Amino acid sequence: MRRTSLFVIIAFTSCFLLASGCYEPGGPVPEEKSAPAERAWTMEDVDAAVVMTMERIYSPAPRDNGTPPEECDYLHYLRFRPRAGASDPTLADAVLVLSPGGQGGANSLEYISRQLVYVALTRYGKRIEVWVVDRRPNNLEDLTGLNAAEEARDVRLALDYYFDGKPLDGRSFAGFLRDEDVPYLSEFGLRLAVEDMYTLITTMIPDPEVRRRKVFVGGHSLGGPIAAFFAGWDLDGPPATVEDAGYMNCAGLVGLDTRLEPSVPDQGVNITTFIGLPELTDEGTYHQVVDKIRRGELARILPVPGNYPEFMALLEMIAMEAAFHPQEESVILDRLPFVPNLDNTFKLLHSRTIDQYFVHIPSIRDFRYTNEALLGIMVDDNFQLINMFQVSCGFLTGGAVVPRDFPLPQDLAKLPWIQALLGSYLGLRGLFIANDAGPDCCHLGQGPLYRWANFDEIGNDADPAFQDTAGEVTYTTAEEEVSDIRDVARFLYYGPTNAVEWYFTLRLMLDIEAGVKEFAPLCGLPYLHREAARFRPRIEFSAQNGPFPYQPENGKLIPGYNHLDVCTAAADRPSRRANEVIDPILVFVGETVEKGF
DSSP: OHHHHHHHHHHHHHHHHHHHHOOOOOOOOOOOOOOOOOSOOOOHHHHHHHEEEEEEEEOOOOOOOOOOOGGGGGGEEEEEEEESSSSOOSSSSSEEEEEOOTTTTTTGHHHHHHHHHHHHHHHSSSOOEEEEEOOGGGGGGOOHHHHHHHHHHTTHHHHHHHSSSOOOOOOOOOOOOOOGGGGGGGGGHHHHHHHHHHHHHHHHHHHHHHHHHHHEEEETTTTHHHHHHHHHHHHHTTTOOOBBBBGGGEEEEEESOOOOOSSSSSSSOOOOHHOOOOOOOOOHHHHHHHHHHHHHHSSBOOTTTTTTTTHHHHHHEHHHHHHSSSSEEEEEEGGOOHHHHHHHHHHHHHSHHHHHHHHSSSOGGGEBBBBHHHHHHHBTTTTTOBBGGGGOOOOEEOOOEEOOOOOOOHHHSSSSSHHHHEEEEBBOOEEEEEEEEEEEESSSTOOOOEEEEEEGGGGOOSSSSSEEETTTTTTEEEGGOOOOOOHHHHHHHOSOOOOOOOOOOOOHHHHHHTTTTTTTGGOOOOOOHHHHHHOOOEEEEEEEESSOOOOOOSSETTTOOOOTTTHHHHHSSSTTTTOOHHHHHHHHHHHHHOOOO
């Protein structure tokens, strides 16, 4: 036997024996789920009253570092409006223009946008529109396979297209883009994001008086600072002429788990320090960083561990399966070829201990999940460890579920200094993981079929704690579960665009940091009206369990909500818990527009 082969066998055997010692199946099992809450209306009711369209406006993209594809020369946005009646937006009672959060696409605001239009119409008798701007890098995504799979309700079409090289309608997938493929993304920064909002508003509502009375700008997470920059932006340069200033073209601002201030939301991120460069002290240091991005010495696509384009595309497929076949046992991961980036992400998401992370036995593929449960462990705050992507949509049932001690043991994760250090990025408290993939390492894949208890099947008023069958472990509580997993699945895949941003740019983050500096106007970032912008009416919402909780001066800190819950918390089950965002927004908008909506 060759020495290399012998080494491989010894290494594999050693790893297997190590894993055998690490894997101890069993543990507490969650209690049975409760009866679901009664709906006040259905999504079918909403769809009958509200129409969503993807629309676009021609606006050439920057060409200072290469020529982007033609599709990038269009500003895309999702438009939500009442299905019946006039389509002229100037006749609406109000218009909300929203920007998604970091690594978010327009569809991340699909649920709240539909519900805002519906509730305004049915509860207040008012016609409002909501427009969600897709940042330009989203135009680079090849959604051919995903849209085909959605239309045919067959995820295999997407799997074959993206991972097996099979063409669709004569088109083959050219691969997920890498930094070297997209030099022009070095120019897709704050100026483009802010001025896209301005172009949309002024194109659709030409009369500035109407804009000042009816238009509200805002966003989720990173969309809040972008809205704040819009309010203080000066389009023509001279600050003395204010008709072109952002605050003169809107009636107010709306912030969804964010601060309506021109900075990165958690107030503690310094991009240049993070990537090892000097602080932005003057125009020269800013241009040094920009030049490094242009030359490819720094990333054009912001690297976020675990959130690769391959995973974002797969997440959309998992959401489709959860919507189309929620209770069937998931086989989607079995159909995947080995993809290093996906394997790394699965290890981050589905390792109980540090030992399992390195050995990865059992792996996520060794557990049996329904399609709905698989989606749940990808996004729910008790299983997803990245704070920005957490939503509160229920819990696993059907098998042993134990505390997760990776990447940190739970006792350590609860320490205040750990929370201060990592809390804006990682949500480590209260993490759990399935722990029965089979009786031992020789019989993996033979464990129970894990299912999902939806948010309104977790506890009730009389017994709010969701515990194990022995009543010794509290997994979650009714107050901390607010979003319907079916609504979460829908916003992740539904329609012509998507909820995630495959190619999020470093330039945008750099510009946000530079935009508040005194030298910013010299760098093409004319945030000149910062004081005036602060006096525009505003409302802000902060999630208590989110990455940067705070008590807004004009708004509310919402108990039990996670970062995405401000956009997805169920509006149609007030008997369970009233949505704490939609009505306050509508009341605020109404009072601002006409002193009583």
